[in-house]
Amino acid sequence: MSIRTALAEMSDVGEFETIAASVLMFADDRYETLLHTGVNPEEKPIADPIDGFARVSDSDSPHYVLFEFTTTKRSNLDSKWLTESTDPSDKGDLPKAIHEAEKIRSEAPEAQFTVVLVSNRAVKSDVVKDSHAMADENDVTLDIWNVHRLGHFLINSRDGQWLRSKHFDQPARRLSKPLLRELSAQSTDLYQERFHLELDAVSIERPEQTTLLEQTQSSSPDSYLLPIVGNSGYGKTVTCHQAMTAYLEDGGFALRLEPADIAENIELAQAIDSALNRLHPTLNDVAGQDAVQLASQDQPLMLIVDDLNRADNPSKLFERLQNWVGGADKISPGTTDDTDESDAATGLPVTIICPLWPRVWNRQQSPSSQNEFITPVELGGFSETRAAELIESYADRYDIDIGEDQARELATRVECDPHVVGLLGKLFATVDSVDDLPTTSRDVLARYEQYAYHMAAEETEYGLTEADYEFTVEEFSEVILEHREWEPTWRSVRSWLCEDDIDGIRGLTDRSQLLLLIEPAEKQVTFRHDRLREYLLSNCLLDAFEWSNTPTFVDDPHYASILGFAIATQRPNKSALTAVRQRCPLALFEAMREIGPTPASYQRQLREEINIWLEDNGGWNRVLPTEQQAAIETLLEADTPEVLKINETDIFHPQFALARLRNGDLTAGIQYLSVLGEPRVTSPKRDDAIEAVQDKYGSDAAETLIEIYPKLDEEHIQGWLRFAGFLEDPTLSSIIAGCWDAIDIDEQPQLLPAFVWAGVHCALPAQTDLVDDILTAWAALPEGSPPGEPSDDDSEDVTRRKVRSQVSFSLPAKRRTASIEYFKGAVDRFPKIEGALLEFLRGVPEFEAIEFLLRRYGEQDNGRHATHRFVQEWDSSSLRGQQLPSVVRQPLRDIWEAESESEDVRSIAFRLWVNNSTSDDLTALRDIKVNEPYWISAIATRLEHGDTTVFEEDGLELAHHHHLLNRVHNAWCSEAFNQVDQIIESHQVSTDTDLYHTLGKLLFRIPDADAERLLQKYWDRLSDQPTFVQAALYTATDQTKHLAKEAFNQSEEPSELCRHLTSRFGFGTAGRSELITADQLRALSPYLEYVDDLGTVRIVEKALALGMGDWAREIVKPHLGEQYRGRRFPSDEELMEQLTDRVDPSDENSHLHVRYWLERFDERQDSMAHAFDILEQWLERNRSIFRYQVVATALKERGSRSDIDILEPIPSTDDQYQRVYDDAAFGVRLRTLS
Structure with a gap:
């Protein structure tokens, strides 16, 4: 049964009113506050002159809406709606509503009224005309909804389809x-x-x-x-x-x-x-x-x-x-009208x-x-307080007495580990006293494991003991490691284990304490938590070294982290460590990372085994490159002084230097910062290592830096100064001053950026004289190449501009206020570097800095660019922008509202404030009236926030402000449609070209139904306008595609209709390209011959991204220029040619470029299996060491374990091939189990 038929046959008035009221509330914003007065909570009709009532939200003058619903037959609708009578019981729905409106109007003469008549029948045209005549005569607006209009909404609109699914059990296809x-x-x-x-x-x-x-x-x-x-x-x-x-x-x-x-x-x-x-x-x-x-x-x-x-x-x-x-x-609300x-x-x-x-x-x-x-x-561990609170809560749940000090002690012993605290909480159910609980993380895991076996054994269905379940988990762990599947299917598990073990798996998954049975598609068995998996598999891995036939899976580098965890928590003896060194040495480094508060003697044993491994391999340089990188990356997270006793690398290795720095070797830190430590360069690993030094050593770090300074050679002075700046310790300022005095900055001006960094962060506010001297030297430098002229970056000369480009503009966090005051004064003392000094204050989240800058920029006659950058700094939607602190917003508002302030200062303050506005600020924005400054900017911001009351503003002429039209789609509603309709109606294409250009692009961003209505209504004047023809294709309804077809058929230059199509559709544009659909691409099919080459390429790219590869090959490929076909639809031969062109044997790092070749497969949605098939063929044509390295790099990046065979057979004449092979195999196995 169709929706319209179901509505028409609905005899239950209450049910119909409920459905129809829901439709109206979704269909029109003015009706969303509808109060249903004619139906009780059981959806039965109750007596009331009107069936529903609403007041339109945020309307300037009161606007009331009165609703009348009926299931009366079509033939009786005229009397039901229009009968006029003095007897209320005989009066028609429209006269009743008009009477209620007049009662309100007597109290509020300025009020507006809309009456909505709703029927589940088709309505005769005479009834419609007579109803509108009565409404017009009584100064009310009439809105009639019949069965067809209700059905159309329920069938076609996204919200209607959701209502349809609720009331008619027809699933929605559109998302609402x-x-x-x-x-x-x-x-x-x-x-x-x-x-x-x-x-x-x-x-x-x-x-x-x-x-x-x-x-x-x-x-x-x-x-x-x-x-x-x-x-x-x-x-x-x-x-x-x-x-x-x-x-x-x-x-x-x-x-x-x-x-x-x-x-x-x-x-x-x-x-x-x-x-x-x-x-x-x-x-x-x-x-x-x-x-x-x-x-x-x-x-x-x-x-x-x-x-x-x-x-x-x-x-x-x-x-x-x-x-x-x-x-x-984001486009600033103050953008001028001519900005597109x-x-x-x-x-x-x-x-x-x-x-x-x-x-x-x-x-x-x-x-x-x-x-x-x-x-x-x-997300770190719990604080001691939080962990203790949680432990006390568990104790309360299980009625176990525990004191606050006991809870804190227990939290400390389990290292405030959230997962372990949670397991500990479950163990409260198994004890009578807190003294019976385990007190280390490993003991908690072990006790919880036994608790899970005990609970499973209590279930008698499978007849298994605790020991049986323990054996099952051991067997399951082994097959997991052997078959390299973390979440095997139930079918696989059945094939691997015996029937008793299968029963054990069933019993454990029933309890869901150690193992779970999940069903994403096919049933899979998985561990309850990653930590439990790590714990149970680590037991199995370490035990495997004691088996008579040690399994090969202990060699697998992918398991190194699990084996390292086992070593760190179980501390096996020296013979076991030796076995690990020989089979899986990376696990020793993982153990070093996991070691925690292990006694120093055991940490020393680990370090000794690592050094033996390095010596056996001939030092770091002879270790496989991928293994070396993995080992050093692991050390970068290790916190133990034994890191400093690991044999050093033969050549400088940045990450190894950071690992040493993290563990107290400040000399290594100076070396690193001398080479790679420019403060302006973002480096989380560097910052983490320095933060670790500060956390561990506090002020001792600065003392150590002071002790190192006299022993420095000249090449590391820069690194020392950079380190000082990162520490931000005022005790270093005297050493910095001494270094400044000892160095002739005229002879070594390249050190000036490091002195600026160190001086600002250590010497303020105590030694302003030192900072003055540094800034004086900066200001005395030649300016350097001005903007627009050839850069002097390659010149050896040090200039003011070059120093500015190398300085990191920030202030010491702990002495920010005093530093702000210094720079406020320094700006006038050093006019030649004024712009740079102001940059130190930009981005500082303090009102003193923000106010100083806005007043400074407000006073400048030629500071437009700097002002724009300053405003963007505090606009979180701008690139590298940040959110304005909430405490600053009200003072800024006070400034822009103060008429005593200069217009420029008020303008900057308003821009800062409005760029950080939210929907909570709409009331303040609405209070800005048409004759006040910033009204247009306020309107723009209100549109950004979707404020539909904008369209009720007196004096708003959208046609005169194109930048407002560009925002209208954010607040699109029926009134927005009406205003756009009126603009098109009253303006001609021939005289208002720019306006129509903006209107055309608006149609790309409004609902398809509204775009279709506007295009149909005005097609006679729009059909030769490229923007509107493209909007018709973008809307892609049957009707708009027909309109576009007419336009192309009638055009003498159809290619002109496709000009700028890619930008209008949003191909390659962030935020718009993602919204292009398959239907929109198909709408372009008949006109591809008129699209330029770049546009055709964009269409192919989008089609491939949408999984429309077959369509792209069949329909679009013939229209691609020859120079583009090879990249988008390459043959195997072309793929090999592209790979040969991409990598260059004369460039020793060129083999790394294969990763970009592989990425093209992703873009084309081509498989990696095809990529490695091509690589295999390419290598077979020439098995040079260079090509061998290229393929090895590709394997490490994206290859599977089965793909390693591509490198076989290994040429026996050159050890270099074997080393490349071994490194590739190690890299693949480390990265993936598949």
Whole structure:
């Protein structure tokens, strides 16, 4: 039965009124406050003159809406609606509503009224005309909804389809806000089930949860990535789930993406679509784009990507996440009318939260540290207080007496480890006294393991003892390691284990304490938690060294971290360590990282075994390069003085120097900072190492630096000064002063940036004379090449500009206020470097600095560029911008509202304030009236926030402000449509070309139905305008595609209709390209011959990203120029030619470029299997050592274990081949189990 038929046959008046009222509330913003007065809570009719009542929100003058619903037959509608009678019971619905309106009007003469008549029947035209005549006569607006209009909404609109699914059991195909909210809740529940989170467990809210929520809400309009970095068991998943739940409760949307969603999709929208269709399979293929569009600047879409750590190649997946985030500078509300904004990149209102282990995150930091849209959130262990509170809560639950001091002691003994504290809490159920609890992390894990066996054995269904279950887990651990599958299918487990062990697996998964049975597609067996997996597998790995036939899996470098954990926690004897050194030496380094408070004697044993291994291999240089890198990266996280006694590298190795610095070797730190330590260069690993030094040694670090200074050679003075600046210790200022006096800066001006850094961060405010001398020397330098002329960067001469480019502009965190005062005075004393000195204050989150800068820039006649940069510094939506501190916003408002202030100062203050406004500031923005300064800027900002009351503003002429038209889509509503309709009606294309250009681009950003209506209505005047023809193709409805076809058929220059098509559609533009759909690409099919080469390339790229490879090959490829076909649709021969061109044997690092060749396969959605097939053929043609290295590099980057065979047979004539082979094999095995 059709929807319209179901409505027409509906005889239950109350049910019909409920459905129709829901339709109206979704269909028109004016009706969203509808109060149902004609139906009781049981959906039965009750007596009332009107069936519903609403007052339009935020209307300037009162605007009331009165509703009347009826299921009366079509033939009786005239009497039901129009009968006029003195008897209220006989009066028609419209006269009753008019009577109620007149009663209100007598009290509020300025009030406006709309009457909505709703019927589940078709309405005669005479009844419609007579109804409108009566409404006009009584000065009310009439809105009639019949069965066809109701049905159209329920069938075609996104909200209507959701209502249809609720009332007529017909599933929705279009995503709507209420459906997205339902799917968000469903995704959250599945997240909880997938990771078996205990909702009723004792828990505490982590402060990082608040950070995640605040970062998510402040990230829009661009997309941001928040890696939440913490060790396994530190509560990353729990914190993410809590944040997700809280975000939903606050009205936001949130979804969890599987790693497969990331791996199988090139674009973010497709990954979202994959997750949504898993939850709701009937959704159409643009659900991902719809989800992004349904999110808002004030409420971005939260995406949780968990668990990337378990993925086969987490680094590659994280790299894809990086590519999905970012955006472009938001257009300032003060932009002039001639600025073309609508083609600009806008970013997507999306925040991706990704839990990562530190070892995974550390491998990403180099590229990630340069990405302004990635903000890591560190999740450490509990504080002693929080851990103790949680332990006391568990004790209370199980009625165990425990004192505060006892709880603190117990928390300290288990190292305040969140996972261990949670397991300890469960063990309270097994004891009578706190004295019976285990007191070390390992003992807690061991006791919990035995507790799980005991609980499983109490179930008599399988007839197994605790010992049986323990044996089952040992066997299961062994086959997991042997077959290299963390989450094997039930089918695989059945084939690996005997029937008794299968019963043991069943018993353990029934209890869900050690093992779980999950069902993503096929049933899989997995460990209850990564920490339990690590603990149980580590036992198996260490035990395996004592078996008569040691299994080969102990050699696997992928298990080195697990074996290292076993060594660190179980401390096996020297013979075991020797065996590990011989079979899996990387595990020794992992043990060094995990060692914790192990006695120094055992740390020394580890270090001795490492040194023996190095000596046996002939030193670091003879270790396999990939193994060397992995070992040193692991040491970079180790906290033990034994690191300093590990044999040093033969040549300077930056990360090894940082590892030594982290553990107290400040000389190594000076060496590192001399070579790679420019403060202006972002380096998280450097900063982490220096922070570790400060945390461990406090003021002793500065004392050590003072002791080192007299022994310095000249080449390390710069590194020493940089180190001093990082420490920010005032006790170093006298040494810096002595160094300044000892050095002739005229002879060594290259040291000046380091002196500026050290002086500013150590000498202020105590030794201002020293800083004055340093700045005097800076100001005395020649200026250098001015902007627009050839750069002097390659010149050996040191200039003011060159120093400025090398200085890191920041102030010491602990003495910021005093430093601000110094620079406020220094600006006038050193006019030649005024701009640079002002940069020290830019970005300082203190009102004193912000106020000084805005007044300074407000006084400058030629400071427009500097002012713009300053304003952008405090605009979080701008590249490298940050959010204005909340305490600063009111003082800024006081400045821009003060008429006594200069216009320039007020203007800058307003821009700072308005760029940081939120929807909570709409009242203040609405208070700015048409004759006041900044009214247009306020209107622009209100549009950005989706404020539909803008269109009720008296004096607003959108046609005169194109930059406002570019924002109208953010607040699109029926009144916005009417105003745009009137603008097109009253302006001619021939005389208002620029206006029509802006209007045309607006159609790309409004709902398809509205764009279609406008295009149809005015096509006679628009059909020869390229922007509108392209808008018709972009809208891609049957009707608009027909209009476009007419335009092309009638055009004498059809190629002109496709000019700038790629920018109008948003190909390659952040925030817009992701929204292009398959239907829109198909709409372009008939006109590809008129699209330029670059446009055709963009269409191919987008088609491949959407999985439309066959369509692209069949339809688009013939229109590609020859120079582009080889890259987009290469033959195998062309792929080999491209690889040969990409790598150059004369460049010793050229083999690394193969990674870019591999990335092209991802872009084409071509398989890695095909890539390695090509590499194998390419190597067979010439097995030179260079090509061998190229293929080895590709294997380490993306190859599977089976792909290693490509390098065989190994030429026996040259040891170099064997070394390359061994390194490639090690790298693949370290990276992946598959």
